[in-house]
Amino acid sequence: MELNNSKPKRITWWQKNQIKISPWIFLAPGLIFFFIYVIAPIFVSIGISFYQWDGLSPSIYVGLQNYIELLDDEYFYISLWNNLKWLIFFMLAVPIGLGLAIFLNQIVFGIRLIKSLFFFPFVISQVVIGLIFTWFYQPNYGVIAPFLDLIGLEGFSILANENSATYGIIFAGLYPQIAYCLILYLTGLNNINPEQIEAGRMDGAKGFHLFWNIVLPQLRHATFLAIVVTVIGALRSFDMVAIMTQGGPYGYSNVLAYYMFEQALSEYGYRMGYGSAIATVLFTIMMFYILFFIYRMYRNEREDNN
């Protein structure tokens, strides 16, 4: 027996499992930080939402009190409703971005320059855009004031009116978002198979038909991505609100993300528990969406593989 093993094939545990383990070793730094900075805070935050805590004094356990109060909070419903407005109207960025992409997808002298000019809004910081749009909207001396005068809305302040403030902010938010969708579609258009278009033309498809049945299906991935980033952008809209209105007038342009900040961290807030409760609600809404997104991605990939 021993002689048979004189040429020992001593396979160490490491050699046996190397292939299985090495990806985890490479992933470890990322995973560790992802856990510390993303996963753990989610649970800590959910935990805090059951407490009353100002960040300085000892915290008091209050059970579901924060959530019960949330249900009776006018501003919470206003914020939720505004988030919905954001979701709906922010979506305009997708078709507008697509339209612009198709318009810009031609070979003319200097088109590269023009494309990059259209892409420019996405490069500018949201804070700067918010600030500039606030000036645009300024009653009486803003850029759009003369146009408002024309339609009989002299001295009308978009951001000071509870009914128009949110739309004013969404409009400003669309400016960079359209550029983002535009760039997604431009890359998508580059990858379109010209032979299919050729074939479609030969079969007599043109104009809208060609676009709807041949081009758009090939842009499926770009569309999916554009919708995903737009929905996430709408749900986490914070910078614009903070810069342009701070949730005002009297909380009517608030969104959940900003309301959470206002309650938990702003000058007058420091209700960590209540803020966390809002964050948990926002997280739940996002979770539904993200799960749907992951499910679709999973399904798509299985389809592609079949």
Add this chain to the structure above:
Amino acid sequence: MKKVIISLIMMFGIISSTSFAGTLVINTDTSDAAPKEAFEYIIKKFEEENPDVTVKWNVFDHEGYKQSIRNFLNTDPPDVANWYAGNRMLPFVRAGLFEDVSDIWKDSGWVDGNLSENMEHAKKSMTIGGKQWGIPYTYYQWGVYYRKDLFTANGISVPTTWDDFVAACATLKAAGITPITIGSKYLWTTAGVFDYLNLRTNGYEFHMDLTLGKVPYTDPKVQAVFDKWDELVKPGYFLENHAALSWQEALTPMVNGEAAMYVMGNFAVAPLKEAGLRDSNLGFFQFPEITPGIPMAEEAPTDTVHIPSKAKNKTDAKRFLIFMSRADVQEEINKILGQLPINKNSSVKKGDPFLAAGLNMLNNAYAMAQFYDRDAPAQMASEGMKGFQEYMSNPDRRQKILERLEKVRQRVYK
């Protein structure tokens, strides 16, 4: 060997002495030009008088400081930090982060004269639970700033009663001038108007009861305040679109002669003068009487210095606080700040009619309120001011707003 030990001891001695008679760390939010200059002056003078102390001074951005102070008081406490009087310091006092400095207020031997006497009128706003928690060094008056030339052109004299005030607004409005400008984007300006209407309608005691949460917001006395406010809001005497403007942006109509008055703090004078107004066309008057016979109390927000309870060098910190309380020091600081000293033995910068008027008004004041958002706890203040802004845009929602505020009051003061 002996040598080594001796040198070790010496080194230790040097190290401990440098950290002992050594550094005084001061954190302030004085990022604006004048306050910064004032603190530069104070620190230089303090170092001159106390050559054994080296001051290490950290200036924070004014807005960021409100966040940072919560962190550094716990984790990296300085020896002295500036803050505000009244309820604003309550969270820190309650969390045990500010040092009790009642001994400075009591011990008259330490200071020139008795602090409690020299700063009598400010003592109340520095007291929580019968103890004093800091030293006030400056304050400023609130009132009505107005365009003298617009008043003269429309034949209006400075109103001293509510009826005169409302009549003046009517005259101005008829002449196509916005009677009162205000920018309520950041909410707190509305609280200035509310406070004055409340102080004049119901008096100082009621203001304190309300901000201390002892009275419901649905109380008839609060309704009475809003009745008076209605007289200004309903005929449109305030600037339109105020919710879109910051307080600075709302100065523009006044500078352009499109608006005549502003219920504001004295800090508005500097930007108004920079924009071109002069003593000849810019004036100040005390907010007029509403309910006759109610003693006139004023708004006078006070800035303060405190010792964090975790400070390392409390001995020098106390020396610094005593230094800051001195009449001559406060006089110099406030000359630079263009504000009023707390110590009544300090004199005020000459030739500034606004400071002179303010000093005169505050010296005769029945009592001093800190301001709605400093007297009321933060959460109440933020909801309150949101409500005031909503009311000013939609006066008919008053009842709904007051009921909401009452709900908040019951939660906050539990």
